[in-house]
Amino acid sequence: MPFTPSPWGGHGDHTRRIYPFLVIPMLAIVLVVGALAVYVKSQAAPASRLVQLTRSQLPSGTPTSPTWYFDGGSVGGGFQEYLTMQNPDPSVASNVTVTYFLQANPPTNPTHVRKVTHTIPAATRQTFDVDMDLGTTTTGPHIDAAALVQVTSGPGIIVERPWYFNNLGVNSGTDTFGVTTPQKAYYFAEGDSTNAPKPGQPDYNTFVSVLDPSPTLNANATITYHTGSCGAAGQAACPS
The missing domain is CATH 1.20.5 (Single alpha-helices involved in coiled-coils or other helix-helix interfaces)
Known part of the structure; x- marks a missing residue:
């Protein structure tokens, strides 16, 4: 057609x-x-083969814990300390008590203890300003503030301690995980206490902070410094 x-x-x-x-x-x-x-x-x-994790099925290697220890930390004097907490549980909140061990700088005894409570909702991460917990400020007196974080109810959590400072002419910061169980031995691969390489620069300073969380027993500790020229065969013993 x-x-x-x-x-x-x-x-x-x-x-x-x-x-x-x-x-x-x-x-x-x-x-x-x-x-x-x-x-x-x-x-x-197929849908029958998809994996949906519930709280009871979380991997055994999940790095949560009901208890976290932080031996170092301070507020005031140009220091700013935070605690960041994550609750990875998909459905249950965690109720947390933070015990702060406070000591003036220079140290005075006894150490003052203060407790603060927080709630971490399920599947969330929160940042807590230690100044808000303690009612302190970065411009106030320098106070050492070690911390013990304990879950009083609910699933375990993950805790870090960001710590910022403007001290001795240095603007800097550090971040670390806490430890979940106190130990009798710790190793640190690096430390320095030499003078500054150039005039006008701050000297190097290394501090070792130690926390004894026991309410009744004192801990006696020995710190051995490996200077790089001690401890080996034919060398003097390392200072401790």
């Missing part, structure tokens, strides 16, 4: 001639996309 010419100068015939060149590639694209979709769906795991 012949095409009827277009009354607008034959443009209809031109359209009919290019129509197959437009439709055929588009159909090919649709067929390819459809085939890919069917293939991807066939490779997907």
Whole structure:
């Protein structure tokens, strides 16, 4: 059957001639996309094989703990301390008590103890300003503030201690995980107490902070410093 010419100068015939060149590639694209979709769906795991973790099924290696110890930390005197806490449990909140062991600098005895409570909702991370917990400021007196974080109810948590300071001419900071169990031996690979290499620069200072969390027993500790020229065969004993 012949095409009827277009009354607008034959443009209809031109359209009919290019129509197959437009439709055929588009159909090919649709067929390819459809085939890919069917293939991807066939490779997907069925719903019965998908893994949905509940609180009782969390991996045993999850680094949570009901107790965290932080021996170092301080507020005032240009220091700013935070505690960051994460509760990875998908459904249960954690109620937490933070016990702060406070000591003026220079030290005075006895150490003052202050307790603060927080709640970490399920599947959340929160940052706590130690100044807010203690009612202190970065410009106030320098106070050492070690901390013991304990979960009183709910699942275990993960705790870090960011610590920033502007002290001795240095603007800096540090961040560390706490320890979950006190130990009798610790090793530190680096320390420095040399003078500054250039005039006007601050000297190097290394501090070792020690926390005895026992409310009744004193801990006697020996610190041995490996200077790099002691302790080996034929060398003097390392200072302690």
